[in-house]
Amino acid sequence: MSRREYKTINRRLQRGRAASAKEGKYPCSRPPYGYERVRIPNDKGWTLKPKDDEAEIVRYIFKLYTRGIEQDDGSFRSVGTRVIGVTLDKMGISPPSTASYWTESTVRHILRNPIYIGKVRWNTKKRKKRVKDGVVSYERTSPPPEEQICVDGLHPPIVSVELFNAAQEILQRRGTAPIHTRTDMQNPFAGILYCGKCGRSMIRRSTASSSVLLCVNRSCDNVMSKFSIVEERILQSLQEWLNDYRLEWADGKSPDEQSSIEVKRRAISKAEKELDTLTKQLSRTHDLLEQGVYDTDTFLGRSRAINERMVAAHKSIEELTAALALDEQRAASRVNIIPQVEHLLSVYDKLPDAQSKNELLKGILERIEYVKDKPSPRKGPFDNFELVLYPKLPSAKK
Ligand SMILES: [Zn+2]
Incomplete structure (x- = not known):
């Protein structure tokens, strides 16, 4: 199917969905948490029917958020979306779809969705694709109000309008910026630092008083560390790595690597010479056949043997050339990476934000892995973790 054709069909589909949303039908293929999708009797299209167990959880989420969690003394403590997620996980309630635990954004999404008071929304958010530095991201934008649809649906509500509105008020008061995006923009190691x-x-x-790095996976037992300590150690490791490199790779090649490059070069020229000799031999067998010295059988036997050796020589030249190219590429990128690391270390502290630090780090590091088994002792050392740095170098095959 051509791209244009797909776009046309897709647009037609979208129009069909908008029309069915206007009639209060459910226009999407996947039902929201708490509901199942059912066919409308005697009509085209779909609507929603509450799933008892999940609907119960939706009501529970709204209650927790608006009223808080009951304490041992009978009082209620107000909680945010994160604590609600943890609470549901602890109760062993499976999160929607294939997620392995309840995230803050899942909880927030439920709290914000007017489908639970019986509304049908369509076209309230649009996903816009953005490509920057080869990274695809999606931006959510709102279409103009006249293009948005929010009508009474055909489906029954799960929570009351009062409860829903109470939740919206708290959401607004507490600020709507999701914590994850806010922290990730502060993190110069985003997309580089991974849990080992x-x-x-x-x-x-x-928080106001501290900043930590922790594994995003709540069920992982990797222990968190203070951000500043990890950052300091990463820069220190880069400095040490740079010093070693300057010593060992002054010209981009170690003695070992230099000799391995020489060996490969010699082997290539040897194979080329052999190929040359074989070509001459092959042409001589032709001459000998023409002169009647060889009969056809002898000629075929000889030339086949020579051909086989030529194929082998070709193959080894190819392999050696590829290996040599890789060696030289690695040597070259080492030469390039030294000034890049030097630059990073000299400007890092002066860079204005995490974003620019992140860009420089991404230029020289493929990945950093972090492992910490025990919390740091009260009086230190605080760097009882292990960091593995993977610099951006072409790796040897195999
Ligand atoms: Zn982890």
């Missing part, structure tokens, strides 16, 4: 235990991202979380 479970492989997920390490995120930065800040």
Whole structure:
């Protein structure tokens, strides 16, 4: 199917969905948490029917958010979306779809969704694709109000309008910026620093008094650290790495690597010479056949043997050339990476924000892994973690 054709069909589909949303039908293919999608009797389209167990959880989330969690003394403590997520996880309630735990954004999404008071929304948010530095991201924008649809749906509500409005008030009062995005923008190691235990991202979380790096996976036992300590150690490791490199790779090549490059070069020229000799031999067998010295059988036997050796020589030249190119590429990128690391270390503290630090770090580091098994002792040392730095160098095959 051509791209244009797909776009046309997709647009037609979108129009069909908008029309069905206007009639209060449910226009999407996946039902929201708390509901199942059911066919409308004697009509086209779909609507929603509460799923008892999930609807119960939706009501519970709204109650927790608006009233708080009951304490042992019978009083209520107000809680945010994070604590609600943890509470649901502890109760063993499975999160929507395939997620492994309840995230803050899942909880917030439920609290904000007017589908639970029986409304149907359509076209209230649009996803706009953005490509920057080869990274695809999506921006959510709101279409103009006249293009947005929010009508009474055909489906029954799960929570009361009063409860829903109470939740909206708290959401607004507490600020709507999701904590994850806010912390990630503060994190110069975003997309670089990973948990060495479970492989997920390490995120930065800040409060007024402290800032920590922790594994995004709540069920992971990797222990968090103060952001400033990890940052300091990463820069220190880069400095040490740079010093070693300057010594060992002054011209971009170690003695070992230099000799391995020489060996490969010699092997290539040897194979080329052999190929040359074989070509001559092959042409001589032709001559000998023409002169009647060789009969056809002898000629075929000889030329086949020579051909086989030529194929082998070709193959080894190819392999050696590829290996040599990789060696030289690695040497070259080492030469390039030294000034890049030097630059990073000299300007890092003066850079205005996490974003610019992140860009420089991404230029020289593929990945950093962080592992910490025990909390730091009260009086230190605070760097009882292990960091593994993976610099951006072409790796050897195999
Ligand atoms: Zn982890």
